[in-house]
Structure formats: structure tokens, C-alpha cells
Amino acid sequence: MNVATSAFIPPVGAALRDWLSAQSSAWMGAKMAGSAVWQEVLSSAEIDEFREVVRRGLPPGKTAEQLTAADLPMPLMEPRIAEWRQLIDRERGFLLVQRLPVEEWTEEESMIAYMTICTHMGTLRVQNSRGTIIGHVRDEGVPMDLDNPRIRINETNNKIRFHVDLGDVVGLLCRHNVARGGLSRIVSSHSVIAEVLRRRPDLEAALFTPIPFDALDMIDATGKPWRDVPICRWRGSDLRVSFQADTIDAAQKRGMAPKLTGEQADMVALIEEIAEDPQFHLDMYFADGELQFINNNHTLHSRTSWEDEGDPARRRHLLRAWIVL
Template identity: 25%
Template sequence: MSMNINSSAQRFAAEGPTLAKLAWRRADVEADESWRIPITPEVLDEYQAFLAGAGDPAALIETAERADLHLPHLAHLAERLREKLFGRFGFALLTGLDERGFSEQELRLFYVLTSLHLGELLTPYNRTHDVYDRGYDYRSSDVSVSKTRVRAPFHTDSTSKRVFPNVFGLLCVRPAKEGGRNLLVSACQVYRQLAEQSPEHLPSLFKDHYRNTVTPGDEETPIRDNAYPIFTWDVFAAGPTLRYLRHWIETAYAKVGESVDARDAAAFDRLDAVMEDEENVFGLDLAAGEAIFINNAVVAHNRTEFTDHPEPGRHRLLVRAWLRVPDGL
């Protein structure tokens, strides 16, 4: 993949109206809940009728294909989702799936079918990946944040140069006893704030940086070959894209025996500070049966630390899917 760093920097500088359209702060999201999409009775009725003749939901989660499905109401719902994903806020929350008493496997299947109507399911972690605390700490071992309960830093999904989900989803099967709140921030707002307040840091964000090879399938990829900028335009997705998780950058540099340049570290500090600006951060708690889909190019996310219920089978469980969704509407 050839990356014209100067071209991306020039596009960001020249595309003020596009960035302004996609930029938001917490107050904007709180004032306009168009990102919240209730699942209509027609969609639920259609899905229940599908289940009646579909067979084992667990098997269909792994085998269902879009071409074999005739679910027009769900297809319409997916189009509404796509409009939100590539619209101003870059995310959408599906609500109302808990109204019919679906089993866990039936919830998972609905989520997979919705994902198939949106685009292609990417499978480095299989079609879906269970997000729960496995007792790890990503800060001391090469495991993804999804396998821990500690507070996550703001980031976008995937460290891989070859695999980039431009959309990902999270289905909540069980919330935590306490914590685990999802935090979102607009990458375009972050860029605009940096350009206005700290333009001296932008060159560091448009240069290549090593990324640790923790995405399944990248085990044999040399870290020096897994390098790309934090901000790009028309490279990994159409238009502006943020790709960032500082920890995996710093561990990658350490593995190749190098240190992050002091100027780059200062740029990362400033980037982190803008993403943590409380005026920029929108928080959202997922209830059981709710699913959020996020444009991974223009929205960075985070999660607060959480505490699980002590009873077996009540631990916090989310189901993640990585998607490649056509960019155009």
C-alpha cells in the first residue's frame, strides 16, 4: 500500500467543509438523538418468522450469507444504519431487540444478519468476537483491549496495515455490574482542534509509525512493514481516517529497538489530551439487547474500567463484529 503522506496532509488542510460536517462535540450528540434507531415491530415480526423456519441459530451465525436472505425490513433497517454511519455522527445505536424475549443465540444471529446486510464480515477474529474480561492486562502482554476489564485508551480498532474494518459493531448481551461505559469522540473534531490550537504537532501525525502486530494473521509480518500514519485521506477508507492506539505504537517501536521521537511523543500527548477533552467525549451505556455500530475511520472509542457480577454467567459480555461497509450512499 503506497501512502502519499503529503497528499493526506494537504487534503485535510483543504477539506474544511467536509471535516466541519463530520465534526461534533458532546453537546451536539446530546441535542440530536437521530443516532438512536428503534427496531420497528415489522423488523421484529419478520425476524421471528425467519427464526420459525431457519433451523439452529448457532449454526446460522457461522454460515448465513447475504445472498440467501430475503429480509426486506431488515435490509431497510441496514440502509438507515449506513446513512448514520456515513453521516454526521458516524455511529448508530439499535434499540428494542430485547422486547421479544430472544435467546442469546437469537440475539447474536440478528446481529450477524444485520451486519451481513451492512457489508462484508471480516474474520481475523472469526465472524464475531466475544468481548469479556479474560483476566489479562493489555499494558503488560500482547492481548487486545477486548480481553481485559481495565480502562481502555481512546483508539480505533485494528493495528493491521492489511486489515482495516471501516465499521465495527458491539452487541450487548450482558452489561457489567458497574462501569464499562462506551466513550466516543469525533476524529474530525479532534483534527480541527489540533489544526487550530497546535498545528506544530500535525507533521508527526501524518508520518508513518510502526504498529505492533497483534491482529490475528499478522504474526509473521515484520513490524517495520506494519507502519502507516495516524491521519490519512482516501487510503484505508474514503475520506478522512484516524488510526490510533498509542500503546501499540510504543510497543512496536520498542520491539524494533527504537524509541518514539520526542517531537512525536509530544504530538501523541497533545492528541490524547484533545481526545480526552470532556467537551468532546460522548458517553453511552449499552443495555442488554442493544447494539452500536461505529464508523471506525471517523470515530475513536474508549471504555471505562468495569466490575463484573460475582455470579457465574453474569459477567459483562459484548459481541464484536468487524465490517467492511461500502462507503458511498
């Protein structure tokens, strides 16, 4: 991505579309599917370093949110994680890492290894009103309820529509996956917005105008049950994209937020239509021990539904982190 400078003048119209298409973060899923460039494989020595991290355990007297990279030294992995951070923040915007030996570890031990790599990536942030630092993606058997926003969709086996999470990066570690469903689906938000502008250049202003996103259980000091967020916003010379199909829809269903205008409704529908196009998105199936890191500012992600196996000990389980770079 371009480095922000005071001289940068944001492009508009056709120039904005062309600018987006030229970014290193503007990739097409159909081309990525045939490439291994987004897959990183840990060496035997690097895996052994993670084993040593797990053996040492977390430093005493510190909570998860207080941990820093200095608390969890990884001299071998540190330069490689720094390269991944650059790739995620300034280049392609995502990667898949293979593979941590989670089959050797308990849930707590997997958590230690995962927190270590995330702490070296950036700063962990809270994910909900319960103060969760590392979340669990698994079916807790509780149905979604619009009137109870403390129930998060990651705690169900439901399909999740295209969205971004809070924080610069969302990370997932697969402890166990299932044979039926649960595909991770990602798409370049820069490619999507460029296509929106190609098809509907009249929607450019709507892209930069705030629309209501349901606040779920993260209501801020304003007390409103929604947040007004523009889909696109500039941060220096970086165009950041925020989109959450489910929470935009929830804000409308609750009936307290302002109604979307016709242009805003068209914009939301078109973003989702383009993101769902197999030419644009990339599907990936997590194997046990694989990690995925996604830049929330330049990438949208979704998930297909799944069916767990009969054995409760073998149900699908991913660990999730939100990271500020």
C-alpha cells in the same frame, strides 16, 4: 462526507483545519449528549422480523465468513439498514439501535440475529489470528500480558484507551451489561484532528507520517511485530484517521519498533488529551439489546473499566463484529 473525485486537491494548513470542522462527521460530544438524533428504535414489526430470522436459523453448509445478505433475507429491515449504512459511512459516523429482544434468546440465537444485521451492513472480517468472526467482549479472567499478544484487551475488564479497530465499522450488541462501569466513549476523529491543528499547526506533517503500531497477534508477511501506519491518510476526498493509543504504547514498550520522535510523541499525547475532553467525546451506557455501530475511519472509541456482578451468568457480555462496507 464528500464523494471522492479525481479533481479533489487535499487542503493543507488552516484550510485543512477548516475543511475538517465543516464535515458532517465533525461533531462535538457535549452537543450530542443532549440529542436523541443518534438513537434508532426498532418497531414492533421489525423486532418480529428478527424473531423470524432467529427461528429460521443460519443456512446449513455455510461458515460465518461465507454468509451474505441473500442468505439471511430481511425485506422489512433491508431499506432501513441501507439508510444506517449511509449515515455511518457518509454522514455522522455512528448510531445506537434500540432494541433487540435478547432476553428471549440464548447466546447462539443472539448471535444469529447479530450476524444477520451485520451481514446486511457489509462483509464480516476476521478479528484475530484465531479466525474469530464474531468476538466476545467480556472478562475471561486472564490478565493482560505484553509477551502474549493473543490475549486481547476486549477479553478483560480493563479500561481501553481511544483507538480504532480494523475494518470500516465496528459493531457491538449488548447481551448483558453491569451497573458499575463499562461506559462506551466515542469521539469524532475529524473534530479531534481539527483541534490538534488549531493548537499545534506544526504537527501537520507528523499526522501524515507513519508511526509504529504494535501488530499484536496479527503479524503480516513482513514478520515485523509492528505496523507502520500514519494517523491521517487521504482516500480520494475522504480523510481517514487511524489511532490506537494502547498499541502505539505497546510498540514502544516492546522496544523493537523505532522510537517515536518528539513531535510524534507530542502528537499522540495531544490526540488522547483532546479525545478525553468531555466537550469532545460522548459517553453512552449500553442497555441489554442495544446495538452500536461506529465508523472506524472518522470516529475513535474507548471504554471505561467495569466490575462484574457475583453471578457468573450475569457478567457483562457484548458481541463484537468488524465490518467492511
